[in-house]
Structure formats: C-alpha cells, structure tokens
Amino acid sequence: MKLRSRLTLEEEDRDINVSPLIDVVFILLIFFIVSATFVTLPGIDVSRPQVQRAESLKKNSILFALSEKNQIFHAGKSVELAEISPLIALANKENNKPVVIQVDKWADATLLAKIIAESKKAAPIVSLATLKER
C-alpha cells in the first residue's frame, strides 16, 4: 500500500504540466503571425542624410535604395530607372502601399528626383528615409 502510493506520487512528479507552455507559445505564435508583414529589403546599406524634422513612416511599404554609386536597388537586385513603376505596380495589387526610398547622401540628386517622379506615377506617397539629428 505504502509502496504503491509512493510510486504514483513519483509518477505524478515526473511528467511536467505542459499546458501553460503551450498557451504561451500559441500567444507568441499568433502575435508573430499577425505582425508578419514580409517586407523585402533593398539589401544594401546606405548612409542616410541627417535631418531635423523626421516622422516615422508606414511599416508596410515598398522599399527602394539609391546607392552612393547611383545604382537603384530593390529586393537585393540592381534595377533600372524605368523598371521602378512596373515593380511598384506588381507589389501593389490593389492596396496603395507607400514607397520609401533609402537614399545615400552622396548620391546624385537628379537621379533621386527622377526616381521620385517615377514612383509618384504608381504610388500615392513617396518618402525618403533619413536619420534623426541628435
């Protein structure tokens, strides 16, 4: 009798109750599913211009980058100027996503003006990514 009760006690002790763990993991899983936006990054690092007035931009946007050597990047690949508005139209099925251009401060401004003009054809809002002045 005594032996049996001790045995069951030990058995109860041995298996951990996993249901709170599952609860927490499910909550985390749902949070990450909801917050996943799948933004394709341009894939290059630019040195952004520093400005005083900067506002936070929309998270779910189409990103382009203009490098120091005046190359345009989108989703890790170098693209031409004329390809920009078809790419935006492709990424933008029906919802009007804004476009964010990550511009290097030593890039050519005329090319930037052309990129903005080209993006405006297909997207309602075009923004430039900057650094906040400290």
Next chain:
Amino acid sequence: MRRNRSNFQAERTEINVSPLIDMVFILLIFFIVATSFIDEIGISSNYKDSNSMVKNENKPLFFTLPGSGEVLVDGYSVGLEGVASKVRNSSGLVPPSIVIQVSEGAKAGLATQVMDQALLAGAKAVKLAAISK
C-alpha cells in the same frame, strides 16, 4: 492485474501533445525569423501634380542646387541655414509650395536637407525637379 488496466486507461485518455508542441515551435521560429521589424523615419514630399498647381494662386518658391553644393534663390546663394527664413518670409497666409531644382552633380543629401528645412519652416509641399543642361 486491475492496476494494470487502470494504467492502460489513463494512457488512452491522455493525448500526446509533444508533436503539436514541436510543430508549433517550428512555426513560431519561422515567424520570428521571417518578421522584419523595420522602423524607418523620414520625410514625405507630398506634392500635388501639375494641374492643381495652376489653380494655386501663389507661385511656388524655387530653390536651385547647382553641382557646387550651394543653395541658390534667384541666383543668390543662401546656404542651408537660409532656406528656412526664405520660406518663412515668402509665406503670406497660405503656406508656400517649394520646388527644388537640382542639376547634375548636386548631392542627394543636400537636397534632402533643403527639403527638410523647407518643411520645418512650414512649407506645404516640396517637389524635387531635375534640370538638364
């Protein structure tokens, strides 16, 4: 013998959740890795297209950025510091529209800073325009 059967029943009623946990963990790790939290800050140049400009009565204020790195208004160099005061002085009741004309060789960083200064001074809309020689 009887104890054996009760043990058997207890095993039957309990669902084995470990494959479920495995799967959920794999999904969780996938979504953690796939989520890219980008938080960009920046400026937006909200400029209406040219036909709405015609209706606007006040003329836009032109800034010119030549390749030399200066900021010109009507041919005079004002520098980056002078942009905000130019915009404030020109504005009557309506906040002015700004057009920044950039020529070959002007740097995008300077153009962005001029846009920022103009927006800071209360400009309604800023447009970047390339001028060809």
